[in-house]
Amino acid sequence: MKLIGDLKWRYATKKFSNKKVANDDLKKIIEAINLSASSIGMQTYRLFVIDNQLLKKELGEGSFNSQIAESSHLLVFAAFDSINQEIINNYIEFVAKERKTPVKDLMGFKKTISDYLLSKTDEENFIWSAKQAYIGLGTALIAAATLKIDSTPMEGFDADKFDELLGLKEKKLKSVVILALGYRDEENDYLANQKKVRLPIEVFSTKVS
Structure with a gap:
């Protein structure tokens, strides 16, 4: 199964090269996210695709995640703040x-x-919507891997800054997770040639008959 090989290949890239992701490949990743599983099918989150280098740099200021500014494209998953x-x-x-x-x-x-x-609080519905966004994130990671595009999912970012710079509050959205896309810098990324470490299947998975 080719997908297993693709997933073994991917890792959370620490350093990106300056190679850009092609528009056709970017569109495939976005379409895959749009086709993700979504509770009730409502898709109560939105995706923002950032290519502007100056904006990426501004969004990444103060974060320990240098991948925000270095990425070819930055995907921001933002959930509805209420329903x-x-x-x-x-x-x-x-x-x-x-x-x-x-x-x-x-x-x-x-x-x-x-x-x-409508029986739930705004906070409960926001959490529910954020979980839908994470499903989309998972799809994005897999889609990128099948295209041999590197990626880094991140929670270590200033959500308030993202919301302000992207005008999310006015759209009744809150950023919940981001994904950097690009291509690994094999010479400067210490993880690029390291073995991927995962639990043995028999430890990770339990079959219940």
Whole structure:
């Protein structure tokens, strides 16, 4: 299975070269993220793709993650800060349009979603949305690996700074995790030629019959 080999090849890149990711490959990664599994299918997060070098440098100032500024492209996963009836209504209308189904036929589905999500606090729904973003992150890591594009997922960033510079608050979003894309600098990345360390399958996985 080629995917296993690709996953053995990937690692959290520490130093990137100055080689840029091609637009066609970037589009494939973005499409893969968009096709990720998502609870209720609502995709309650958004993806921001940053190519601007000056902006990447500004976003990375003060962070111990030099990959923010060094990356070819930086992906920012931002979750909805709350969920209201309007968001649910818009989603139901979108599903009806895409599946060519009358909205009235989706009223049961809409009620189930509304009862579930609107009974929760904004913080609970934000956490739920952030978890959806992490599923997208996982898909991005796999997609990049299949294209032999290096990546580094990061939580060590100033979320408030990202939210401000990207205008996320006005969009009712909060940044939750970021992903640097590019190509490894094999001469300067101490991990580039190190063996990947993972638990043996028999230790990591338990079969329950």
